[in-house]
Amino acid sequence: MAVPRHTLTRQRERFPQLQGMLDKVTREIMLRNETREALLLTCxxxxxxxxxxxxxxxxxxxxxxxxxxxxxxxxxxxxxxxxxxxxx
Missing domain, CATH: 1.10.10 (Arc Repressor Mutant, subunit A)
Known part of the structure; x- marks a missing residue:
């Protein structure tokens, strides 16, 4: 499911705790991509x-x-x- 960026921005302003969740999701996505890239290079x-x-x-x-x-x-x-x- 996709959420438009402007919706996230508006909700982040209303609910500051949403930023922490967005940061965590971003970290998870980056770590997953790093793992996949390492796998592609070494396996x-x-x-x-x-x-x-x-x-x-x-x-x-x-x-x-x-x-x-x-x-x-x-x-x-x-x-x-x-x-x-x-x-x-």
Whole structure:
């Protein structure tokens, strides 16, 4: 769900404690992105697929496989091969 920026700004002015929550969410997003970037740089494709299963499993049901393959930095053929290998 997306919230327009002007709505957040207006609500943050009315409820100052909202800023703390926004800061926490921002930190969590940044840490998650850092973890994913490190994974892409240091792990092989099988480890990246396993990470996807563990942390982003909901994507498997909602995103077509040929598009999803690019998320862990793989081509669709490699993604399919690893998926099949791990499901056996």
């Amino acid at each position: 092989n494709s099988e480890a990246r697929y396993r990470w996807l299963l563990e942390h982003e499993a909901w994507l498997l049901a909602q995103v077509p496989q040929y598009q999803l393959a690019s998320y862990p930095s793989m081509d669709a053929v490699s993604f399919s091969r690893i998926k099949r290998k791990l499901s056996d």
